[in-house]
Amino acid sequence: MADPRRAKRNAPPVQLSPEEYAEFIAQIDLDKIWISNAEIHLLGSDARPADADITIRSGSVGWGLCPGGFEAGQTFALSVTADGADAASITVEFHLRYRSDAEMTDAIFQDFHFNLHVNTWPYLRAFVSDMVGRMGWEPITLPVLKIGTVTQSHTDAEQQAESPARTPGRGGAAAKPPRPRKRPKSR
Numbered sequence: 001m002a003d004p005r006r007a008k009r010n011a012p013p014v015q016l017s018p019e020e021y022a023e024f025i026a027q028i029d030l031d032k033i034w035i036s037n038a039e040i041h042l043l044g045s046d047a048r049p050a051d052a053d054i055t056i057r058s059g060s061v062g063w064g065l066c067p068g069g070f071e072a073g074q075t076f077a078l079s080v081t082a083d084g085a086d087a088a089s090i091t092v093e094f095h096l097r098y099r100s101d102a103e104m105t106d107a108i109f110q111d112f113h114f115n116l117h118v119n120t121w122p123y124l125r126a127f128v129s130d131m132v133g134r135m136g137w138e139p140i141t142l143p144v145l146k147i148g149t150v151t152q153s154h155t156d157a158e159q160q161a162e163s164p165a166r167t168p169g170r171g172g173a174a175a176k177p178p179r180p181r182k183r184p185k186s187r
Helices: 018-026 106-134
Strands: 029-042 053-066 069-082 085-099 164-166
Touching: 018 106, 029 106, 053 106, 069 106, 085 106
Parallel strands: none
Antiparallel strands: 029 085, 053 069, 053 164, 069 085
């Protein structure tokens, strides 16, 4: 099995045309998704704070080839604070296996990481709601992912894009995924 945390790095990536990227996307299928690691820490009260800040970080995106396609990994880290104190933290890593006739490359993955967010976000929402409920808190419902609102960088130093948000007293979280950042084109 490929280790998606170890990205294949041969040559500097080049920018794909929208047509080339669309052609690649059209021929892939998501075969499997699973949680490879998760940590949940209740750091404060067993009651969810009425007015809490939720920060969502995404990172550790990587990919690797496997027979019949490729695998990729996506990590999310959520932290909940209230009144300046940490209340809880949740970290979860998803791995995904895609069937693909075309080989994944760094040039394709430059754009594909957005698809990882689209594919993993519903699982993150379900995981967070379930785990928060199991902590004894009223479940938190993360918002739906809106295309064009995800940030994902490719360097270790930048992989901690934060998105703080206020949660309402009751109901779902008002958290929004980070805003997109353009990656400079390779020359």
